[in-house]
Amino acid sequence: DAGVIQSPRHEVTEMGQEVTLRCKPISGHDYLFWYRQTMMRGLELLIYFNNNVPIDDSGMPEDRFSAKMPNASFSTLKIQPSEPRDSAVYFCASTFDSTGELFFGEGSRLTVL
Amino acid sequence: GNSVTQMEGPVTLSEEAFLTINCTYTATGYPSLFWYVQYPGEGLQLLLKATKADDKGSNKGFEATYRKETTSFHLEKGSVQVSDSAVYFCAPWMDSSYKLIFGSGTRLLVRP
Numbered sequence: 193d194a195g196v197i198q199s200p201r202h203e204v205t206e207m208g209q210e211v212t213l214r215c216k217p218i219s220g221h222d223y224l225f226w227y228r229q230t231m232m233r234g235l236e237l238l239i240y241f242n243n244n245v246p247i248d249d250s251g252m253p254e255d256r257f258s259a260k261m262p263n264a265s266f267s268t269l270k271i272q273p274s275e276p277r278d279s280a281v282y283f284c285a286s287t288f289d290s291t292g293e294l295f296f297g298e299g300s301r302l303t304v305l
Numbered sequence: 306g307n308s309v310t311q312m313e314g315p316v317t318l319s320e321e322a323f324l325t326i327n328c329t330y331t332a333t334g335y336p337s338l339f340w341y342v343q344y345p346g347e348g349l350q351l352l353l354k355a356t357k358a359d360d361k362g363s364n365k366g367f368e369a370t371y372r373k374e375t376t377s378f379h380l381e382k383g384s385v386q387v388s389d390s391a392v393y394f395c396a397p398w399m400d401s402s403y404k405l406i407f408g409s410g411t412r413l414l415v416r417p
Contacts, residue, residue, distance in 0.1 A: 196348075223403070235349075235394070235407040247403070283348055291356075292337050292398025292405055296348030 194218070196297035198284050204303045210272040213300045216265055217286030225294060226259055226269050227283040235283075241267065274304045307332045311395050311408035318385055318415050326380040326411045328369075328395030336397035338362075338371055338378040339405065343392045352380075352393070385415045 197216040205211055217224050225240040239249040244261045252259070256275070261267040271278055281301045285294040312327040330336070337356045341349040353362035358373035367382045378395055395408040 234409045237404055240403065242403075285348075290400065290403055292339055292396070293351055293354065294349075294405060296350065298346075298348045 196284055196286055196295055198282075198297035198300050200300055201298065202301045202303075204305065205274055206305050207275055208273045209304075210270065211274045211278075211302060211304075213269045213282050213284075213302070215267045215269070215284030215297060217267070217284070218288075218295055219265070221286035221288045221295070222264070223287045223290070224261060224267050225285040225287075226267070227285065229281045229283060229299070230279075238269070271302075274302075276304045278302060279304050307336075307397065307399055307404075307406050309395050309397055309406055309408040311393075311411050314392075314410070314412035316411060316413050318413070320387055320415055320417055321384045322415075324380070324382040324385045324389075324413065326393055326395075326413070328378045328380065328408060330376050330378065330395070330397045330406075332376070332397050332399065332406075334401070335373065336399055338369070339396045339398060340367070340369055340378070340380050341394045341396055341407075343394065343410070345391070349394065385413070387415045387417055389413060390415045 226238040238251045241261045259269045281299045283299045285296045309330045339354045340352040342352045353364040355362040355371035361370045392410045396405045
């Protein structure tokens with residue numbers, strides 16, 4: 193079975209541009225999580241979905257960030273407008289129950305110049 | 306609030322040395338406890354877990370025991386290999402909020 197698939201793997205953009213990160217969870221998983229990893233702040237949970245519905249978005253840093261899950265096999269994380277401090281690796285993870293065993297994608301490394 | 310504290314890295318060891326990475330947590334109730342590992346350029350993957358007090362999780366020669374009395378979940382391996390070089394994350398799972406709370410991570414470097 194394919195794991196969690198994220199795209200793009202690398203993105204370099206200029207400040208002010210819109211960035212869209214994509215995630216395809218493992219088939220059958222009904223929980224999807226977006227994390228951000230930086231050297232300064234470590235791994236931060238941004239938002240998670242259950243059955244395509246956002247449950248907790250308290251980690252989303254500000255209104256420039258938005259996430260959607262239009263169906264069970266696709267989610268997006270959008271940053272508009274992007275800023276240099278958004279530079280990080282963004283991970284998507286999915287799971288099929290509430291035990292804490294998450295399956296992570298390989299991440300999307302974002303660099304905002 | 307809920308939090309987790311890991312020993313700071315990097316930890317540098319020679320091959321076949323004994324490894325301990327300390328982890329303590331603060332949580333309401335009795336969370337399940339996890340260790341995740343991140344190899345260079347990859348996402349995190351589950352290494353081992355324990356779901357209740359005194360449980361021992363183990364995988365690939367790594368072990369950790371759920372110690373409720375000390376709220377700890379220290380990771381150990383008797384003989385590390387170069388291929389174990391990675392970043393290790395301790396993470397309690399909060400059932401009430403469906404969240405994994407990650408520690409800051411401990412980088413392990415094993416030299417031949």
